[in-house]
Amino acid sequence: MCIHISMADNLPNIAVWDPDEVSIRVARGFRLSDVLREVRDILMIDLGAPASRGGLLQCFCGMRVELPHELAPCGLLTAEVC
Numbered sequence: 001m002c003i004h005i006s007m008a009d010n011l012p013n014i015a016v017w018d019p020d021e022v023s024i025r026v027a028r029g030f031r032l033s034d035v036l037r038e039v040r041d042i043l044m045i046d047l048g049a050p051a052s053r054g055g056l057l058q059c060f061c062g063m064r065v066e067l068p069h070e071l072a073p074c075g076l077l078t079a080e081v082c
């Protein structure tokens with residue numbers, strides 16, 4: 001099962017790994033670049049995902065991790081371009 005990203009309120013950090021839901025919860029109201037950096041750290045350090053290139057986030061299986069539309073309103077998966 002691949003990791004997915006969901007938005008949440010009242011988180012202790014910008015991004016929180018939830019092993020029960022196999023998801024990374026992302027707090028609302030932070031800059032996208034900060035969110036991406038935190039999510040990437042969780043994926044790579046905590047979950048052993050391969051190093052991402054060009055702003056793409058990757059699951060530990062190598063699949064691309066999609067961002068919620070709310071987080072990347074322009075619809076791009078590589079949100080750094082936004």
Ligand SMILES: [Zn+2]
Nearest residue numbers: 002059061063
């Ligand atoms: Zn996966």
